[in-house]
Amino acid sequence: MTESRxxxxxxxxxxxxxxxxSYQIEGAAREDGRGPxxxxxxxxxxxxxxxxxxxxxxCDHYHRYPEDVxxxxxxxxDSYRFSIAWPRxxxxxxxxxxxxxxxxxARLVDELLAAxxxxxxxxxxxxxxxxxxxxxxxxxxxxxxxxxxxxxxxAGHLADRVPRWITLNEPWCxxxxxxxxxxxxxxxxxxxxxLAAAHHLLVGHGRAVEAxxxxxxxxxxxxxxxxxxxxxxxxxxxxxxxxxxxxxHNLVWTEPLLAGRYPHxxxxxxxxxxxxxxxxxxxxxxxxxxPLDFLGINYYRPIVVADAPHREPDPALRTATDNRYxxxxxxxxxxxxxxxxxxxxxxxxxxxxLKERYGDALPPIHITENGSAEHDExxxxxxxxxxxxxxxxxxxxxxLKAALDAGVDVRGYYVWSLLDNFEWAFGYxxxxxxxxxxxxxxxxxxxxxxxWYRAMIAAQRD
Ligand code: FCB
Numbered sequence: 001m002t003e004s005r006x007x008x009x010x011x012x013x014x015x016x017x018x019x020x021x022s023y024q025i026e027g028a029a030r031e032d033g034r035g036p037x038x039x040x041x042x043x044x045x046x047x048x049x050x051x052x053x054x055x056x057x058x059c060d061h062y063h064r065y066p067e068d069v070x071x072x073x074x075x076x077x078d079s080y081r082f083s084i085a086w087p088r089x090x091x092x093x094x095x096x097x098x099x100x101x102x103x104x105x106a107r108l109v110d111e112l113l114a115a116x117x118x119x120x121x122x123x124x125x126x127x128x129x130x131x132x133x134x135x136x137x138x139x140x141x142x143x144x145x146x147x148x149x150x151x152x153x154x155a156g157h158l159a160d161r162v163p164r165w166i167t168l169n170e171p172w173c174x175x176x177x178x179x180x181x182x183x184x185x186x187x188x189x190x191x192x193x194x195l196a197a198a199h200h201l202l203v204g205h206g207r208a209v210e211a212x213x214x215x216x217x218x219x220x221x222x223x224x225x226x227x228x229x230x231x232x233x234x235x236x237x238x239x240x241x242x243x244x245x246x247x248x249h250n251l252v253w254t255e256p257l258l259a260g261r262y263p264h265x266x267x268x269x270x271x272x273x274x275x276x277x278x279x280x281x282x283x284x285x286x287x288x289x290x291p292l293d294f295l296g297i298n299y300y301r302p303i304v305v306a307d308a309p310h311r312e313p314d315p316a317l318r319t320a321t322d323n324r325y326x327x328x329x330x331x332x333x334x335x336x337x338x339x340x341x342x343x344x345x346x347x348x349x350x351x352x353x354l355k356e357r358y359g360d361a362l363p364p365i366h367i368t369e370n371g372s373a374e375h376d377e378x379x380x381x382x383x384x385x386x387x388x389x390x391x392x393x394x395x396x397x398x399x400l401k402a403a404l405d406a407g408v409d410v411r412g413y414y415v416w417s418l419l420d421n422f423e424w425a426f427g428y429x430x431x432x433x434x435x436x437x438x439x440x441x442x443x444x445x446x447x448x449x450x451x452w453y454r455a456m457i458a459a460q461r462d
Pocket of ligand 1 (some may be wrong): 022169173369423424
């Protein structure tokens with residue numbers, strides 16, 4: 001087979017997986033005692049999500065999980081990354097625990113283990129209980145404490161069967177898309193509120209790590225969407241814009257998590273929004289910077305950054321992300337259905353640069369998401385020949401292997417996503433799955449990329 005010669009080879013024991021998230025696939029939004037989350041509220045508000053889509057039904061995974069685990073088993077993955085819906089476990093955000101919510105994840109985990117697949121659980125993939133948002137959400141420190149309590153409950157039930165735990169998924173999205181640009185739930189447009197949210201998410205991470213350790217889990221980590229920010233031109237202004245973009249996308253997380261400090265570039269990035277910092281407390285850096293067993297990284301694309309004046313003329317309306325840079329379309333690259341440029345080399349560069357910056361302080365890495373949305377078409381024979389997605393996956397796995405060869409300690413790779421699903425503010429219009437979902441019938445159809453990934457995994461074991 002000529003194609004198998006093109007498969008990159010990974011070291012023995014390298015983990016291959018697939019990833020999903022609760023609100024994007026589960027549906028059953030009002031079943032078995034689940035409380036409302038900020039994404040229920042956001043998606044039901046008119047005009048915020050494309051096409052008026054909501055996660056009410058999604059892929060109906062809540063009822064169809066045995067079929068989805070069978071797809072994973074057939075795929076041959078070592079591990080499956082899913083997320084736990086906090087409002088299924090603690091419907092009001094604090095107070096009584098809902099045993100039916102715990103039961104659902106226990107059944108899912110048992111089904112995975114019976115299929116020979118290691119579960120990897122994310123505790124927070126953005127579905128905050130609405131009751132906590134009503135009390136301030138991530139702007140307030142109390143939410144970090146509630147997160148630790150919820151983590152203790154879940155880990156107390158599942159630590160013996162789930163080896164790998166991820167506290168937060170992409171806190172940049174929670175803090176900045178959620179509380180600054182308003183494109184994610186809860187849809188706030190604030191400056192300081194977003195910076196407080198970023199900090200409280202990190203505090204919540206630290207408190208959750210403590211709870212995971214107390215429960216005796218094997219591996220605890222966090223997932224970040226780190227960006228490879230490239231200057232649009234060599235001008236001093238564009239290079240300064242890259243510093244601000246790097247601070248807000250990367251350093252705000254990696255400096256406290258890996259170096260025990262706040263970014264030294266925060267004043268030039270956020271100006272008066274960060275002065276005072278009354279949400280920070282003594283001891284926070286030690287809590288946030290506890291050693292991790294792994295760092296999860298989600299990578300999709302590079303970002304080309306140009307200097308830009310404030311978009312909001314009224315400083316009172318100025319949001320934290322409006323720190324004077326703009327994203328520029330990269331000429332010459334193929335763009336996916338998200339209009340994201342495809343640049344596999346920048347995946348290698350991101351990982352190598354991270355290793356150069358943090359050295360031995362960098363824990364082993366798992367790529368917890370990578371994949372692409374494409375304009376899939378169903379052929380008359382029912383198949384989905386998603387050649388662009390196959391090329392994307394092949395080229396990014398090859399780029400990942402180059403990072404391993406350059407000395408970066410990467411232990412695993414999870415494709416995003418097992419299924420087409422609810423792509424947040426884009427609704428169901430953007431398809432990232434290696435399995436197609438027909439939302440009228442809930443029929444699952446493995447695409448060519450599923451067959452390619454299966455063959456790639458099998459080839460590792462030859
Ligand atoms: C990431 C999210 C994931 C999915 C992909 C495309 O930012 O973690 O839920 O939406 O992007």
